[in-house]
Amino acid sequence: EVQLMESGGGLVQPGGSLRLSCAASGFTFSSHWLHWVRQAPGKGLVWVSQINTDGSITTYADSVKGRFTISRDNAKNTLFLQMNSLRAEDTAFYYCALTSASGGWYAYDYWGQGTLVTVSS
């Protein structure tokens, strides 16, 4: 069974940093692109970032480019999101998501449960 478990969320002051983790199991981690998607409370889904299988290709939404860094540790089956220079508008639930053959490789057929990041003084 595919499982994705985010952690690392919490309350941080504006300008601060936070590192999210997503522990994965139930599939061959090193064979899949992985993504972060966020959702502000009561608002819509927003794509944040993606990373390829070996970490050599990363892409970001304009709103986080230069502030967030996606990475992965294939030996530990873990995805990361380093978030720096955080702003109030970064407050959201952050989901890690997986694309696989069963979803055509361009859709998220597995999601974690999300971790809440709150940026506030």
Place this chain on the structure above:
Amino acid sequence: QSALTQPVSVSGSPGQSITISCSGTSSDVGAYNYVSWYQQFPGRAPKLMIFDVTKRPSGVSDRFSGSKSGNTASLTISGLQAEDEADYYCTSFTYYNTYVFGTGTKITVL
């Protein structure tokens, strides 16, 4: 990258068919057949309902169907049921090797 445009809300009676539109541009929806749709209940993670414009994942009811014409994709729910009441989001892979989500649509079953 601007969000894809969806109606804020759509409603229908049980048994009816409803359609949700998802309008984008020639750089996203119109560029590739990589549009997918997600169902989300309050407090829960999204669930994939349609991928590659028209395909249903295993286990998703055939009451859900997808289509696309030009820069606009659509999700149709046939035989509307009370359990379909949720938020629905489209998303598309883009020319820039990124993804963009729709603004989301709340489905109400009358």
